[in-house]
Amino acid sequence: FFNFNYLCLQSKCLLLCPLAGKEAWNYVEVRDGAHMFWWLYYADSQSAGYKDLPLVMWLQGGPGGSGSGFGNFDEIGPLNKDLEPRKTSWVQAASVLFVDNPVGTGFSYTDRPDAYATNVATVASDMLVLLKHFFTERAEFQGVPFYIFSESYGGKMAAAISLELTKAIAQGTVKCNFAGVALGDSWISPLDSVMTWGPYLYTTSLLDDYGLAEVSSAAEAVKKAVEQQQFVKATELWSVVETVVEQNTNGVNFYNILTQEPDDKLRFTLCFFFFLPLPALQTRRHIRPLHSQSLSELMNGPIRKKLGIIPQNVTWGGQAEEVFSNMAGDFMRPVVDIVDQLLTAGVNVTVYNGQLDLIVDTMGQELWVKQLKWDGLSGFNKLRWTALDDPTSPGVTGAFYKTYKNFSFYWILKAGHMIPSDQGPMALQMLKMIIQQD
Structure with a gap:
C-alpha cells in the first residue's frame, strides 16, 4: 500500500498535503489468529536515495505501547500529533519501519484470547515471521544496513529479536544486512x-x-x-x-x-x-x-481512514491491557545474558539513556552493564567518555559517549525516558553517529 499524501487535520477539516517521500504499510499474520501491523517511511533525504541509507526498525515499550502511534507521531516520525513536519525526524537519515509489537499492540490485533504473546521468546518468533515476510516482499532492503532501535520494554524485546535474527541470517532463513541494535532506556535488567x-x-x-x-x-x-x-x-x-x-x-x-x-x-x-x-x-x-486522548483521536480517526486496511472490529490501542497482562510473568525477567550473547557474536550493541529517566534510570543501566561477561568489558571500562555538544547550542554539552569494539553507551543529558521527545536534535545526532559507525 503506497500513499503519496498526508492527511492533515486543520480547523477540524481533513486536507490532503503533498508528501515528498513515500510510505507503505500492511499486516502480517505471524501466527494463527495473530496479526501484526507495520508502517514504513522511505528515507527522505536531499543527499541520498533510500537505497543508499540504512533501514531502522523502531520498537516501543509497555509492553503494549504503539510504535506506529507514539514513536511515530510523538518521537521520530515525519509529522507530529498536529500533523506538522518534525524538524528532527529520523526519516531524513534513514528509512524507518514502525511495528506494533507484540501482537495486540496499536493496530496489531489477535482474533482470540490465547493468541497473545506471553514471553520475549514468542515476541521474537513473531517478529522473525514479520521480518522474513518484509525482506522477501521488499527485496530492495535486503542489502541496506538494518538497525533495530528501541525504547523501554521495547529494548528487552529488541535484544531477544536481535539474537534470533542473527541466528536466522546465519541459517539463511532471513535475508537482510543486520548492522546492530540500540537499546534506549531499556528494561534489560x-x-x-x-x-x-x-x-x-x-x-x-x-x-x-x-x-x-x-x-x-x-x-x-x-x-x-x-x-x-x-x-x-x-x-x-x-x-x-x-x-x-x-x-x-x-x-x-x-x-x-x-x-x-x-x-x-x-x-x-x-x-x-x-x-x-x-x-x-x-x-x-x-x-x-503513550495513548493520550489526542493521539487516540488521531490514530482512530484520520490515520485509520488514511491507512484503509484496519478491520472494523479493531481499535488502535484497544488490546493494550491484554498485551501487558499476558506478559506479566515475563516482565521482571532479565535479559542481560542475551545482550552478552549478542556482543560475543559480534553484533553492534548500543545502550543509550536519558539523564532524567526514573523508570529505567541510568544508575541501573550501568549496573547491568558491569555484569556483562563479554571479553571487551574491561577495555570499555578503561575508556573515559567523550563529550558531545548539544546540536542546538554549540559549546554546551548535550551528551557523553564511549565506544569500544562493538559496544557503545550514550548518556543523554536533560532527557527523560522518551529521549527523542525530550532532546530531539541530540537523539538525531546520536542516530547519525550510530548508523555511520560501520
Missing part, C-alpha cells in the same frame, strides 16, 4: 532499575531519609521474589514500589523526574491502587501516557 530508584531519587533531593527507607524496603521485596523466580509476584510487587515512590515524592513522573504527575492522576492511582487489577493499574501508569 528490571531488578537493577527497581533497586536504584531509591538511591537515585535520594541523591536528586526527591526523597528524604524516611522515604528512602520505605522505597528501599519495598524494592527488597521485589528482589526476594526475583531471586525465588516468582516473576508474576515480582511484577505485582514492582507495582507496589511505584506506589510507594509516588506517595513519598508527591507524584514524581517516572518518565522525567523534573516533572510531576497531575494531581488528578496521582489521586486516582493512590486511591484505587488496592482496588484496580494490576494490568489496569499499569495500563494507566505506563500505557496510557
Whole structure:
C-alpha cells in the first residue's frame, strides 16, 4: 500500500498535503489468529536515495505501547500529533519501519484470547515471521544496513529479536544486512532499575531519609521474589514500589523526574491502587501516557481512514491491557545474558539513556552493564567518555559517549525516558553517529 499524501487535520477539516517521500504499510499474520501491523517511511533525504541509507526498525515499550502511534507521531516520525513536519525526524537519515509489537499492540490485533504473546521468546518468533515476510516482499532492503532501535520494554524485546535474527541470517532463513541494535532506556535488567530508584531519587533531593527507607524496603521485596523466580509476584510487587515512590515524592513522573504527575492522576492511582487489577493499574501508569486522548483521536480517526486496511472490529490501542497482562510473568525477567550473547557474536550493541529517566534510570543501566561477561568489558571500562555538544547550542554539552569494539553507551543529558521527545536534535545526532559507525 503506497500513499503519496498526508492527511492533515486543520480547523477540524481533513486536507490532503503533498508528501515528498513515500510510505507503505500492511499486516502480517505471524501466527494463527495473530496479526501484526507495520508502517514504513522511505528515507527522505536531499543527499541520498533510500537505497543508499540504512533501514531502522523502531520498537516501543509497555509492553503494549504503539510504535506506529507514539514513536511515530510523538518521537521520530515525519509529522507530529498536529500533523506538522518534525524538524528532527529520523526519516531524513534513514528509512524507518514502525511495528506494533507484540501482537495486540496499536493496530496489531489477535482474533482470540490465547493468541497473545506471553514471553520475549514468542515476541521474537513473531517478529522473525514479520521480518522474513518484509525482506522477501521488499527485496530492495535486503542489502541496506538494518538497525533495530528501541525504547523501554521495547529494548528487552529488541535484544531477544536481535539474537534470533542473527541466528536466522546465519541459517539463511532471513535475508537482510543486520548492522546492530540500540537499546534506549531499556528494561534489560528490571531488578537493577527497581533497586536504584531509591538511591537515585535520594541523591536528586526527591526523597528524604524516611522515604528512602520505605522505597528501599519495598524494592527488597521485589528482589526476594526475583531471586525465588516468582516473576508474576515480582511484577505485582514492582507495582507496589511505584506506589510507594509516588506517595513519598508527591507524584514524581517516572518518565522525567523534573516533572510531576497531575494531581488528578496521582489521586486516582493512590486511591484505587488496592482496588484496580494490576494490568489496569499499569495500563494507566505506563500505557496510557503513550495513548493520550489526542493521539487516540488521531490514530482512530484520520490515520485509520488514511491507512484503509484496519478491520472494523479493531481499535488502535484497544488490546493494550491484554498485551501487558499476558506478559506479566515475563516482565521482571532479565535479559542481560542475551545482550552478552549478542556482543560475543559480534553484533553492534548500543545502550543509550536519558539523564532524567526514573523508570529505567541510568544508575541501573550501568549496573547491568558491569555484569556483562563479554571479553571487551574491561577495555570499555578503561575508556573515559567523550563529550558531545548539544546540536542546538554549540559549546554546551548535550551528551557523553564511549565506544569500544562493538559496544557503545550514550548518556543523554536533560532527557527523560522518551529521549527523542525530550532532546530531539541530540537523539538525531546520536542516530547519525550510530548508523555511520560501520
